[in-house]
Amino acid sequence: MNVTVCVKYVPNPQGTPELGPDNLLVREGVEGALDPGDEFAVEAALQLAEAVGGEVRVVSMGPEVAMSAIRRAFAMGAHTGVLVTDPSLRGADVLTTARVLAAAVRRSPFDLVLTGVESTDGSTGTLAATLAELLELPSATFARKIGIEDGTTLRVERQTEAGYDVVEAPLPALASVTGSAAEPRYPTLKGIMQAKQKPVEQVSLADLDVGDASPTQSVVSSERATEKGPGEVLQAGDNAIARAADLLAEAKVI
Amino acid sequence: MAATWVWAELEGGRLNPTVLELVTKARDLGQPVEAVALGPGASEAVAELGDHGASRVFVSDDPVFEEHPAQPAAHTLAGLIAQHHPSLLLFPTTYDARDVAGRLQARTGSTLMSNATGVPGPDRAQTQIFGGSTVVEVKLGGPDPKLVLVRPKSFPAEPVGGTAEVLLVDVDVPDEMRRARRIARHEEQAAGPKLEEARVVISGGRGLQDAANFALLDELAKAIGDAAVGASRAVVDAGWVPYSYQVGQTGKIVAPDVYIAVGISGATQHVVGMKASKRVIAINKDADAPIFRLADLGLVGDALTIVPRLTEAIRARRG
Numbered sequence: 001m002n003v004t005v006c007v008k009y010v011p012n013p014q015g016t017p018e019l020g021p022d023n024l025l026v027r028e029g030v031e032g033a034l035d036p037g038d039e040f041a042v043e044a045a046l047q048l049a050e051a052v053g054g055e056v057r058v059v060s061m062g063p064e065v066a067m068s069a070i071r072r073a074f075a076m077g078a079h080t081g082v083l084v085t086d087p088s089l090r091g092a093d094v095l096t097t098a099r100v101l102a103a104a105v106r107r108s109p110f111d112l113v114l115t116g117v118e119s120t121d122g123s124t125g126t127l128a129a130t131l132a133e134l135l136e137l138p139s140a141t142f143a144r145k146i147g148i149e150d151g152t153t154l155r156v157e158r159q160t161e162a163g164y165d166v167v168e169a170p171l172p173a174l175a176s177v178t179g180s181a182a183e184p185r186y187p188t189l190k191g192i193m194q195a196k197q198k199p200v201e202q203v204s205l206a207d208l209d210v211g212d213a214s215p216t217q218s219v220v221s222s223e224r225a226t227e228k229g230p231g232e233v234l235q236a237g238d239n240a241i242a243r244a245a246d247l248l249a250e251a252k253v254i
Numbered sequence: 255m256a257a258t259w260v261w262a263e264l265e266g267g268r269l270n271p272t273v274l275e276l277v278t279k280a281r282d283l284g285q286p287v288e289a290v291a292l293g294p295g296a297s298e299a300v301a302e303l304g305d306h307g308a309s310r311v312f313v314s315d316d317p318v319f320e321e322h323p324a325q326p327a328a329h330t331l332a333g334l335i336a337q338h339h340p341s342l343l344l345f346p347t348t349y350d351a352r353d354v355a356g357r358l359q360a361r362t363g364s365t366l367m368s369n370a371t372g373v374p375g376p377d378r379a380q381t382q383i384f385g386g387s388t389v390v391e392v393k394l395g396g397p398d399p400k401l402v403l404v405r406p407k408s409f410p411a412e413p414v415g416g417t418a419e420v421l422l423v424d425v426d427v428p429d430e431m432r433r434a435r436r437i438a439r440h441e442e443q444a445a446g447p448k449l450e451e452a453r454v455v456i457s458g459g460r461g462l463q464d465a466a467n468f469a470l471l472d473e474l475a476k477a478i479g480d481a482a483v484g485a486s487r488a489v490v491d492a493g494w495v496p497y498s499y500q501v502g503q504t505g506k507i508v509a510p511d512v513y514i515a516v517g518i519s520g521a522t523q524h525v526v527g528m529k530a531s532k533r534v535i536a537i538n539k540d541a542d543a544p545i546f547r548l549a550d551l552g553l554v555g556d557a558l559t560i561v562p563r564l565t566e567a568i569r570a571r572r573g
Contacts (some may be wrong), residue, residue: 129356138434179491216365216396236555
């Protein structure tokens with residue numbers, strides 16, 4: 001079974017993000033990594049491919065440095081990769097991103113496409129569905145558990161507001177996976193060494209049939225949110241505990 | 255005049271509460287307000303939608319929308335849009351609506367904005383970024399309808415006492431859109447009030463050190479009464495508590511009278527889900543934890559000793 005995983009290179013989630021003068025997220029000169037949310041998808045792909053035999057292909061769109069995200073997936077065990085890099089994709093919106101990824105995914109045969117549920121920086125949480133529609137695939141998104149039945153059917157536990165649904169779809173299909181679906185492995189030294197030798201196809205927008213990549217959203221203003229000033233901070237002790245109980249009483253909840 | 259549409263999401267036959275917030279907000283946008291309700295329960299939802307300001311509701315009670323996630327809904331919506339040309343379509347931020355909106359976007363080629371917290375006009379949306387520290391206003395371009403997913407509790411829901419005209423939808427869903435199937439639904443309801451409805455939410459994070467220590471939060475919740483227990487994404491990912499506990503961007507958005515963050519550092523992901531709370535108490539060992547910046551009251555110390563003492567103090571006051 002061949003699994004294609006879409007991954008994103010994101011600015012270091014622990015860093016302090018900034019908007020540039022063009023109101024786009026500053027990505028230049030900012031240290032980045034494979035999106036931690038995508039590591040779950042890479043791990044799930046590896047486990048499914050290992051169980052029945054098959055290859056894991058990693059697809060990403062991003063600047064040149066995004067290669068490090070693909071190499072990270074390689075170090076975990078993924079086999080091949082595609083990186084779409086094009087200056088005109090800077091600031092690409094989610095529809096353009098989905099169109100680019102769909103075109104890149106189509107370049108090789110697959111049985112299953114996996115994604116994370118949302119990127120750590122953009123957090124739109126809709127890309128998987130858009131990608132599934134473009135690829136004309138059935139989908140099961142927000143999977144907290146994922147498996148393949150009889151080698152032919154995707155079966156997931158899909159998160160819901162109240163609990164989870166069991167969703168099934170015949171392959172080929174697409175799923176987005178949450179952090180509960182798989183615990184990402186740490187790359188071994190051998191894995192890291194091998195990652196350097198694995199093949200990555202580098203393509204530009206002209207190599208893909210995507211069409212117009214101009215963004216449909218533009219930030220017109222940005223301002224600091226009104227924040228309440230920091231409140232009282234106390235070292236824990238009888239007084240602090242009493243203050244907490246007072247606050248609950250003031251709110252009339254006790 | 256082009257209308258504002260609201261996706262009237264149904265869950266187990268009942269209207270998602272955020273839908274009424276969106277219908278209420280849509281009244282301010284100077285366009286007719288209409289709703290689309292597809293699936294079991296749609297007909298029963300019409301009265302409430304009309305009461306909150308929808309003048310027309312497109313309705314189908316067909317079970318196909320319940321049995322097969324997203325694809326039939328996106329397909330049917332795309333057909334209705336081609337016929338009626340709304341300029342804006344608002345969705346509540348839920349799992350199902352994210353999929354419907356995402357698939358619809360591929361069909362209409364329109365722009366899709368997620369995580370909106372404000373809708374100042376038919377082609378404008380606001381969102382909070384960087385953990386809510388910055389509000390950006392975004393102009394929505396490209397073909398109509400603009401698609402906007404709005405976070406729960408961004409607006410109040412206020413009835414105006416209207417009634418809506420019902421327009422029955424012709425449903426024609428091809429077989430290839432019925433490939434994904436919902437086999438079963440499981441509810442993991444914690445005992446006590448629901449997270450979104452409780453007056454007090456007590457959430458636990460890594461600072462609790464061990465899954466078993468969530469029992470301390472359950473005790474505190476019991477002492478308070480109308481309180482529910484939530485969790486940060488870190489501990490949900492670690493498998494300490496089920497996903498239905500998660501408060502945050504990818505979990506539930508809560509706005510209780512009092513939010514108590516226990517052993518939670520205050521990552522952006524989490525803050526987004528609780529910053530609308532009226533009062534915040536934070537308990538954390540690290541005096542520099544970002545959660546203290548938005549707390550009305552911060553207690554610096556070990557959660558494992560503070561929480562039981564607070565439970566005792568509350569019990570003592572109650573006598």
